[in-house]
Amino acid sequence: MNASRVRGDLRQRLLEAAQSTIAASGLSGVSARGLAEQAGCSVTGIYRVFGDIDSLILEVNLATLLLFESSLVEIRATGFHRTPEGARAALVRLALAYLDFALAHPLRWRALFEFRWSRADQPVPSWYTAEQGRLFSHIEAPLRAIRPDLGEEALVTLARSLFSVTHGLVSLGLDQRLGSISPDVLVSQIEVVVGAMAVGLAQTAPRPAQAMRARAARPSPAAGDGEG
């Protein structure tokens, strides 16, 4: 085997070691020494392949995000965007999918939020934030059907807020932080709260008639040469 093939294998072994350690013992179970032992390399070997432990953990977290995203494909396939009612149902289903994922992979899910990128000199790498962005696009799509009046930036911000809402319900709920709550009650609370939010967001949107008047008052793209 040539050097790059050996390095590729080691990279894979280290990723698998980190992922199984996080799944079994959480982020706090990860140590350079432990990973090196599992992957059959020296501690220096880790730094040679990944630069630092943070980058290795972030790659495991990326794999966790991709695993969660794969669970959303079915929801996307329902064609929710065709009606506001479908879009409201899709937002609730996305939130429930998040709860399911947190229940199925509790320590990998926790590691997404416990991990702090510690290199103050460098931002979180774009290959990670790009995948985060792709995940939020699953929320943006039904939101767009509910609030066609919002511009892209407002949609992107609101999608992150809706994710935060769900995360708050799931994380405080699963941690039993506010008293004991069963998974069944948590499911029904997500349905009620996220459902109400979707209804309220549609309700507080400008009425179609208003929006049409607003559009009529502006020069049309054709007439206005793309401006306005």
Added chain:
Amino acid sequence: MNASRVRGDLRQRLLEAAQSTIAASGLSGVSARGLAEQAGCSVTGIYRVFGDIDSLILEVNLATLLLFESSLVEIRATGFHRTPEGARAALVRLALAYLDFALAHPLRWRALFEFRWSRADQPVPSWYTAEQGRLFSHIEAPLRAIRPDLGEEALVTLARSLFSVTHGLVSLGLDQRLGSISPDVLVSQIEVVVGAMAVGLAQTAPRPAQAMRARAARPSPAAGDGEG
């Protein structure tokens, strides 16, 4: 000074030491040795007064909850319960008060959620959970005005969910977990999301006419001797 007076003074000194340590360095800055040094006692002295460090930290967290509660008195005084519109505005103001508190006391606020009661043999003491419950009653009151159809248990559960929603927005927002977000944008997102939720909850409630019909169909408390 008699022994109980001395113990009372030491108790106060230890509480102040723990509170100022958490406010300055967070929960991770608390150590028995450090507290003993600040309070001028031995480590054994801490255990003699509080039994364990957990109970001491929980008392500091109780003081944090009480401090937050004192900031809510003004909102309660607005008489929001008189109209559903007032109640909706009150829910948004409560959420904004939570953001303000987290901004003003970031490490004390974080300590409320980072702390884990580690004594598996004993539940979290009732003097702490009772204060938590009192705090939620501030959310239950306007919720009751919006959803008079809900029973007490449903209201109590829903109030905790609304708190979780706000906590999700505030904690992921202040941590910049989903990308950078300014406090101004966070304020407007809380207004939009909590406001929409309040509107949606009112919208999904049974209509007064339905509720009246439902009541009419049941035997009245007078006729039915308190049953039904």
